[in-house]
Amino acid sequence: SNLLVLFEETGGNSFDISVKTVTAGILCGQVSESHYPPLRKWSTPDYINGTMSINSVAPEVHLHCEDGHVILYPP
Structure with a gap:
């Protein structure tokens, strides 16, 4: 079962809220331990100062629509 909770902003208009549901048969992404982490992870102060190694940063996969x-990710 699914639960949808909406919080309206003060002064908002709840009549402008719309919900569209879509069921995806398959949603996939591929990443392995041999992939490099995203570039933004390489520019952190810990990495630049040499206190973080490439082995301590995991690769990531990003899904988009x-x-x-x-x-929406479940909490």
């Missing part, structure tokens, strides 16, 4: 759609 078409414009106007979002992926």
Whole structure:
């Protein structure tokens, strides 16, 4: 079962809220331990100062939607 909770901002208009559901048959991404971490991880002060090694930073996979759609992650 799924639960959707919406919090309206003070002074907001709840009539402008719309919900669209889509069921994806398959959603996948591929990453392995041999992939490098994202470039933004290489520019942290710990890495630049030599206190963080490449082995301590994990690779990441990022999923995205078409414009106007979002992926909601469960809490």
